[in-house]
Amino acid sequence: MIPFEITILGTGSALPTSQRYHTAHVLNVRERFFLIDCGEGTQNQMRKYGVKFSRIEHIFISHLHGDHYFGLIGLITSYLLLGRKTDLHIYSHSMLPDLLKPQIDMMGDELSYKIIWHPLNFKRSEIILDNKVVKVMSIPVQHRFPCCAFLFTEAPSDLNVRKEQLEKYQVPLTQIYNIKKGADYIDQNQQVIPNSELTLPAMKQRSYAFCTDTAFMPELSELFENVDLLYHEATFDKTNQKRAAETYHSTAHQAAQMAKMSNAGHLLIGHFSSRYKNIDKLLNEAREVFENCTAANEGMVIQIPQKRLV
């Protein structure tokens, strides 16, 4: 199956525990790899869980609290040691290059690869990447420091052709590329054969929303509408809703409300406060509102299957 797969590397909030690492998710879209947040220890976690470390080309950093970016300098260093040549694109607050500059300068050698820094816009949502496999939108959220959620939408797949129909209409090979892209076929008699007769229904474009470190923002549900997988932070349980609001975090209940309002396919909660030794309480709270909910764990892999549109 063509992958659209999320690997969870860290699920804790600011204070790490013996079980939970800081935030980092890896998204594999058709064997292209995207890292979302990069807390301390991310490179170790990638090794541990067999992530294709060297193939990450784009890194998205939601905000500049340490638990979301302290692993970046180690990763940048390891890529240098490994002689990386491929450009590395980093999407973050514009301050990040300055924060890391003294340490990068200290490495002594020139970097063997180029880092291309992309400053995020914290005023409005923007398409920050649109390539062959995925479109990424940054979405400002409400936290103590400027912070963005990210919505990843798979690029449209080529259509699968129906061989028996190609034979029936004697479609020449030269036309197949266009037909896979959605074109109709016009035969020698100028008769139009609509694309729908030549191909199977398209595959649904899969999507993943990563939404961490934010107060509850019901207005985001429009942007997340029908997302296949919503990752939403659930730092606290609902008895700590006041604390959540004060610190610009969300409760498990609120994460589930967001999933429900967005009509998400599946909710994944994480970024758990270190006060919860056992997160069943948070999971149960979320499931009361939105049944199809999973609590994130280090090493968890979630595959979103392809479906045909009907």
Next chain:
Amino acid sequence: MIPFEITILGTGSALPTSQRYHTAHVLNVRERFFLIDCGEGTQNQMRKYGVKFSRIEHIFISHLHGDHYFGLIGLITSYLLLGRKTDLHIYSHSMLPDLLKPQIDMMGDELSYKIIWHPLNFKRSEIILDNKVVKVMSIPVQHRFPCCAFLFTEAPSDLNVRKEQLEKYQVPLTQIYNIKKGADYIDQNQQVIPNSELTLPAMKQRSYAFCTDTAFMPELSELFENVDLLYHEATFDKTNQKRAAETYHSTAHQAAQMAKMSNAGHLLIGHFSSRYKNIDKLLNEAREVFENCTAANEGMVIQIPQKRLV
């Protein structure tokens, strides 16, 4: 038993592997805690192995390659989140505060505690700390970046008094403090009772040498003479001696030579290149020269027992 105990948190060299973390050792001397190097993930490893995280007062950073200090910013941040009040002493190259300054400044809040930076001297050995429990000497070594080894020597213990002798000579309670410190007792008749008649032989002062990221330096053996535990880097095996010399690292064979020349009690090797999936080769190589050798592993705890001088 009064502890003099080393906990190993990371044993890898520059590139982390799925099994090995970056360098960090914790030394517990009589329940005072000292951190030596602080690679990425050190705070996670401390949690994992139950190290008394908050009680570390002194951190020693051998040099400014990332695998020896990238975990420091996370630790500094966690101490802030935990409301630490106790001063934190950091011994390192004088550039370290500047490297971390942009990130520390970014934390927004004032730190709840004071960081006291102690620049290391890379020209000659120095006593950098001498308190109630330990004396620490920094020892310049030869690496691509200025680097120090550290020698930890336990402070002399109070002597144990022999109760039957105190009774025999009718020593008043007010004199016991001085006798435990080594004083003779002069009785009412001006007769001198030598301390050795009143106390058991003293405990040997235990010692630990931490020597990482260095070319082989036979001249160090004088400074390490009779050390109880020598940790010496063994990045390579002896077939890679040329590579070791070029990169200012040591082989397992050289680490063992150092232990032998120093008359160390026990050798611990670590900082293994990621090329060695199995480090038996390195361990066997070292044991050929110095039998009492252990290969470091994450979570390993080495207790140095107290012994009386005869």
